[in-house]
Amino acid sequence: MKNFALIGAAGYIAPRHMQAIKATGNDLVAALDINDSVGIIDSHFPNAEFFTEFERFDRHVDKLRRADDNRKINYVSICSPNYLHDSHMRFALRSGADAICEKPLVLNPWNIDGLLDIEKDTGHKVNTILQLRVHPSIVALRERVKQGAKNGKHDVDLTYITSRGHWYLQSWKGDLKKSGGIATNIGVHFFDMLHFIFGELQGNVVHHSSDTKAAGFLEYEKARVRWFLSVDFEDVPEAQRNAGQRTFRSITVDGDEIEFSGGFTDLHTRSYEEILAGRGFGLEENRTAIATVAEIRNAAIAPLVGDYHPFLKK
Template sequence: MKNFALIGAAGYIAPRHMQAISATGNNLVAAFDPNDSVGIIDSHFPDSNFFTEFERFDRHLDKLRRANDAKKVDFVSICSPNYLHDSHMRFALRSGADAICEKPLVLNPWNIDGLKEIEKDTGKKVSTILQLRVHPAIQALREKIQSGNSNSKQDVQLTYITSRGQWYLQSWKGDEKKSGGIATNIGVHFFDMLHFVFGALQDNKVHYSSETKAAGYLEYEKARVQWFLSVDAEDVPKSLHAKGQRTYRSITVGGEEIEFSGGFTDLHIRSYEEILAGRGFGLEENRTAIETVAAIRTLAPLGKTGDYHPFLNSI
């Protein structure tokens, strides 16, 4: 049994990490969040220590580390706001623990280089949640693409609309400096998946960008991709929106829909199993996706020119 600590216990994604820690037979000994709405802990680890002040959390982990090997924290799981991931991974490594970090790993690719130096200094490791890489449907698609004609490129269309209320833009997620913007916050794991399936990134264009939606074009070794991401319910196709549907996810390859809606609830458990078995995804596996979203953040939108996503016609 490994001892875990958790940073960001009140966040949206934290319960999946608690569930994964429990399902893999391990123990959450300490959790931190400045917000104390963390009753979900009782469903998994009612005896876990909880802190709302980082300094006390830091002191507690240090006391456990100095006590004996049985009590020290082996892993720190990081579910904090995106802009704090870099700092919290550094804290974990310097505290003598390995880190498991939610997406996006960091906001800018140069942060990866700094983390690699700290890994070298401490002998500890960063692993990340790239959950689509362990999805059976995505793994099957990758195998099919990689074993196909090496000279051909697939036409791919990625559409992801996950509606958010008024709160979204008032939270840290609506602040580009903290979240990285729409493409980073809701799209980085899709961009990682595209790289994982279709190979090296060759071209990156942005056609549209706002606080609530973005669209562009990516070209990989084996694919030409039109993408559209949004948190605006009005972007859900009208026929589905009329029925009350607020989320729409579609990936087509060569005009054929890739069905991967099922199995999402277990992907964090699968990710933890791989990490604990020494097969997790480290810093370098994240580089292409982080470079992709960092560039999207700075590229000037081209408008409706070239190979743009058809959903732009409705904006």
């Protein structure tokens, strides 16, 4: 049994990490969040120590590190706001633990270089949650692409709309400097997936960028991709809106829909299993996706000519 600490226990994604820690037979011994709405802990680890101040959490983790018994923290799971991931991974490594960090790993690719240095100094490792890399449908698609004999590149449309209320832009998620913007906050794992399936990125054009949506065109070794990401309910197609749905997710490859909606709730547990077996995705696996979203964030907006996502016609 490994001992875990969790940073960001009140966040949206934290319960999936708690479930994964429990499902893999391990123990959460300490948790941190500046907000104290963390009753979900009782469903998983009621004996975990909880802190609302980082300084006290830091002291507790350090005391466990110095104890001559089996209480030392082995892993720190990081579910904090995006802009804090870099600092919290550094804390984990310097505390004698490995890190398991939610996406996006960092906001800019050069942050990866500093973390590589700290890994080397401490002998500990950063792991990241790139859950789509372990999704059975995505793994199968990657194998088909690798073995396929298609002449030329695949034509791909990626559409992801996950409606959010007015709170979204008032939270840290609506602050570009803290979240990295829409493409980073809700899209980085999709861009990693595209790189994972279709190879190295060769071109990156942005056609639209605002607080609530972004769209563009990406060219990979084996694919040409039109993409559209949004948190605006009005972008959900009419048929889905009329059916009461607030989310729309679609990936088509050469006109064929790739079904990958199911199984998302189990992917964190699968990711933890791989990490605990020494097969986690590390810093370098993140570089292409982080560079992609950083370029999107800073790109000039291109006119709507050539290949662009059909949702932009609205």
